[in-house]
Amino acid sequence: MSKPEKMGLVPALRFPEFRDSGEWEEKNLGDLCEITNGKSNAQDHIEGGFYPLFDRSEVIKRSNEYLFDCEAVILPGEGMRFIPKYYVGKFDLHQRAYALKDFSCKGKFIYYSMAARSGLLARKAVQSTVLSLRLPILQNFPIQIPGVPEEQQKIADCLTSIDELVTAQTQKLDALKAHKKSLMQQLFPAEGETVPKLRFPEFREKGGWKSDSIGNIFETTSGGTPSRSEESYWGGYIPWITTSLVNCGVITEAEEFITEDGLNNSSAKIFPEGTTLVAMYGQGKTRGQVALLGIAAATNQACAAILPKKGIEPYFVFLSLAGRYDELRDLSNRGGQENLSQGLIREITFSYPADVAEQKTITSCLASLDNLITAQTQKLDALKAHKKGLMQQLFPAMDEV
Numbered sequence: 001m002s003k004p005e006k007m008g009l010v011p012a013l014r015f016p017e018f019r020d021s022g023e024w025e026e027k028n029l030g031d032l033c034e035i036t037n038g039k040s041n042a043q044d045h046i047e048g049g050f051y052p053l054f055d056r057s058e059v060i061k062r063s064n065e066y067l068f069d070c071e072a073v074i075l076p077g078e079g080m081r082f083i084p085k086y087y088v089g090k091f092d093l094h095q096r097a098y099a100l101k102d103f104s105c106k107g108k109f110i111y112y113s114m115a116a117r118s119g120l121l122a123r124k125a126v127q128s129t130v131l132s133l134r135l136p137i138l139q140n141f142p143i144q145i146p147g148v149p150e151e152q153q154k155i156a157d158c159l160t161s162i163d164e165l166v167t168a169q170t171q172k173l174d175a176l177k178a179h180k181k182s183l184m185q186q187l188f189p190a191e192g193e194t195v196p197k198l199r200f201p202e203f204r205e206k207g208g209w210k211s212d213s214i215g216n217i218f219e220t221t222s223g224g225t226p227s228r229s230e231e232s233y234w235g236g237y238i239p240w241i242t243t244s245l246v247n248c249g250v251i252t253e254a255e256e257f258i259t260e261d262g263l264n265n266s267s268a269k270i271f272p273e274g275t276t277l278v279a280m281y282g283q284g285k286t287r288g289q290v291a292l293l294g295i296a297a298a299t300n301q302a303c304a305a306i307l308p309k310k311g312i313e314p315y316f317v318f319l320s321l322a323g324r325y326d327e328l329r330d331l332s333n334r335g336g337q338e339n340l341s342q343g344l345i346r347e348i349t350f351s352y353p354a355d356v357a358e359q360k361t362i363t364s365c366l367a368s369l370d371n372l373i374t375a376q377t378q379k380l381d382a383l384k385a386h387k388k389g390l391m392q393q394l395f396p397a398m399d400e401v
Contacts, residue, residue, distance in 0.1 A: 008023040009023045009024045009025070009026065009144060009396050010023055010024060010396060011024070011393060011394050011395055011396050012392075012393040012396075012397070013390070013393035013394055015151065015154050015155075017154075018146065018148060018150075018151040018154070021146065021147070021148050021151060022147065024144045024145055024146050024147070024396060025144070025145055025146075025147055026142050026143070026144050026145075027142075027143055027145060028139060028140050028141065028142065028143070029100070029110075029138055029139060029140070029141040029142075029143050030138070030139030030140065030141075031104075032103060032104055032105050032110060032143060032145070033073075033100045033101060033102055033103045033104065033105075033107075033110060034100070034101050034102040035098055035099075035100055035135060035138050035139060036098065036099055036101070037077070037093070037095055037096075037097070037098060037099075037135075038054070038067055038092065038093025038094045038095050038096075038097050038098075038099065039067060039093070039095055040053060040055075040063065040065070040067070040092050040093060040094050040095060041094070041095065042055070042094075044063050044065065044092065044094075045061045045062065045063065046062055046063055046064050047062065048062060049061075049062030049063045049064045050062070050063070050064050050066075051063050051064070051065070051066040051090050051091055051092050052087065052091045052092065053091070053092040053093070053094065054074045054085060054087070054091060054092070054093050054094065054097050054099075055076070055093075055094035055096065055097050056076035056077060056078050056079050056094065056096050056097055057076070057079075058083065060085070063092035065092055066090040066091055066092050067091070067092050067093050068090070068091055068092075068093065068099055068101065069089065069090045069091075070088070070101050070102070071087075071088045071101065071103070071107045072086075072087055072088075072091070072099045072100060072101045072107070073085070073086055073099070073100040073101075073107065073110055073111045073114060074086075074087060074091075074093070074097060074098070074099055074100075075097065075098045075100065075114065075121075075133065075138070076096070076097055076098075076133075077096040077097055077098055077132065077133050078096050078130050078131065078132050078133070079130055079131060080122070080130060080131060081118065081122065082114075082118050082121040082122055082125070082131075082133060083115070083118055084111055084114040084115055084118070086107075086108060086111040098133070098135075098138060100114075100138075105145060105149065105152055106149060106152040106153050106156055108153075108156035108160065109145070109152035109153070109155060109156045110143065111156070112155065112156055112159050112391065112394075112395075113143050113144070113145070113395060115391070116391045116392070116394075116395045117141075117395075120141075121133065121141070124137050124141065125137065144395060144396045155394050158390075158394070159387065159390070159391065159394070162383070162386070162387045162390070163387070165383055166380065166383055166384060166387065169376070169379060169380045169383060170380060172376060173373065173376045173377060173380055176369070176372055176373050176376055177373060179369070180366065180369045180370070180373065181323070183198075183365075183366070183369065184319070184323035184366065185197075185323070186198035187199075187362050187365070187366070188320055188323065188351065189209055189211075189351050191349070194208035194209050194211055194351065195208050195209065196209075200358070200361050200362075200365075202361075203353065203355065203357075203358040203361070206353065206354075206355055206358065209351045209352055209353045209354075210351065210352055210353070210354055211349060211350070211351040211352075212349070212350065213346060213347055213348065213349060213350070214306060214345060214346050214347070214348045214349075214350045215345075215346025215347065217309065217312070217350055218306045218307060218309050218312075218317075218350075219306075219307045219309075220304060220305060220306050220307070220342055220345065220346055221269065221304075221305050221307070221342070222267075222280070222299070222301050222302075222303060222304050222305060222342060223241075223267065223268050223269060223271075223298055223299030223300050223301055223303055223305065224266040224267025224268040224269070224298075224300065224301050225266060225267075225268065225300045225301060226258050226261075226262035226263070226265060226266040226268060227265070227266070230261075230262070230265075232259060232261050232262075233258055233259055233261055233262030233265065233266070234256070234257070234258055234259065234262060235257060235259065236257050236258050236259030236260065236261075236262060237257060237259075238257055238258045238259070238260070238262070238263055238270060238297070238298055239253075239254030239256075239257055239295055239296075239297035239298065240254055240256045240257055240258045240262075240268065240297065240298045240299070240300070241254055241277070241293070241297050241298070241299045241300070241303065242255075242256070242299070242300045242302065242303075243279040243280075243281070243282035243286050243289075243300070243302045243303055244282070244286070245291065246277050246278070246279040246282075246286065246289050246290065246291040246303060247286075247289055247291060248289055248290060248291065248322050248325070249291055249292075250291070250292045250293075250294040250318075251277075251291050251292065251293055251294055251295065251297070252294040252295055253295075254295075254297060258298060263298060267301065268298040268299070268300075269298060269305075270296055270297065270298050271293055271296065271297060271298065271299065271305045271307065272293070272296050272307070272308060273293055273294060273295055273296050274292070274293065274308035274314035275292075275293040275305050275306065275307055275308060275314070276290060276291075276292055276293075276305070276306040276308075276314065276317045276318045276321060277290065277291045277292070277293060277299060277303045277304065277305055277306075278290050278303070278304040278306065278321065278328065278340065278345055279291075279302060279303060279340075280302055280303065280304050280339055280340040280341060280342070280345070281302050281338070281339035281340065282302055287328075287329065287338075287339065287340060288325050288326075288328035288329040288331075288340065289322075289325065290318060290321045290322040290325070290328075291318070292314060292315060292317075292318035304340065304342050304345045306321075306345075311354075311356065312352055312356075312359065313356060313359040313360060313363060315363045315367070316352065316359040316360075316362065316363050317350075317352075319362075319363055319366050320350065320351075320352070321350075324348075327348075328340065328348075331344055331348070
């Protein structure tokens with residue numbers, strides 16, 4: 001591929017064999033395919049059903065009935081994002097979702113065209129409680145398309161091959177995470193046990209691990225938030241951490257900073273490097289997530305701080321608690337509670353080997369696995385960025401239309 005000179009309705013990047021095939025055309029989506037709604041409702045969702053049931057969510061549900069048996073591009077009719085799906089075969093469709101089918105061009109090309117224009121779909125949607133795509137909006141939605149079917153297929157094939165790579169790399173990342181989770185379950189004692197299932201040979205004769213409640217082993221506390229209405233409390237040199245940064249990693253940077261006045265006139269405190277933070281509340285998956293302070297920093301009141309203790313490696317504390325995310329979430333749900341509290345966290349049983357060398361051996365093993373996960377995540381992110389950049393060049397930019 002090479003960059004042709006700018007001319008009319010053409011993409012920035014075009015395959016050499018189609019460089020002299022002329023400009024693309026702009027057509028209405030309704031002229032290229034049939035657009036229809038589904039008929040199913042939420043109650044038609046059957047766990048383990050025979051056929052996929054597409055609705056407005058990104059999760060594909062299951063149904064024992066099917067409405068269509070064809071090649072189709074599926075679009076949600078409502079929501080905040082309109083990410084298309086491509087499917088061939090029998091499927092069920094919710095009444096608030098659309099199926100684009102019976103294409104007069106390459107269906108997979110339409111799929112990638114809609115994916116490249118998902119932002120424009122959202123801008124054209126009707127503003128209501130949620131964004132709503134009405135049928136006339138879709139029927140009149142502009143699609144830029146090469147007149148040569150082989151060029152449509154070539155673009156679809158190119159992007160499909162990248163999607164297959166993304167899927168393969170995602171599966172590899174998922175496998176690494178599953179391996180780490182399984183390893184952690186064996187490297188730390190199960191509930192009620194004092195010895196892990198898997199122990200490094202040099203420590204097998206060292207006896208059982210020590211075990212007690214977090215409150216009896218560590219000093220714990222929480223932070224605070226200086227008044228937002230007092231400008232002099234903000235923009236200082238003291239890193240101030242919120243639960244948005246507590247995401248199972250090591251925190252080395254802050255997004256906000258407070259002044260000494262802000263620190264002295266609030267409940268905020270500076271915690272030392274090596275402090276383990278537990279998110280007691282926050283949106284989505286935040287509650288129960290754990291992080292390790294890689295810098296001295298203050299936090300807001302939503303973070304429980306477990307201060308470092310001599311004889312116990314901070315990274316060991318962090319990894320041990322990070323691997324107990326589900327347990328921490330369950331703990332906060334007991335009795336109808338929605339949040340964790342310092343009291344609940346202090347009651348959690350914590351086990352550790354008395355020999356610091358064993359702690360370091362465990363953390364070293366898991367850190368090497370973390371490095372692999374980080375490298376794989378970066379590889380996957382780069383692949384997704386490459387696809388995004390490629391899509392921007394394989395389809396004409398809107399300001400060129």
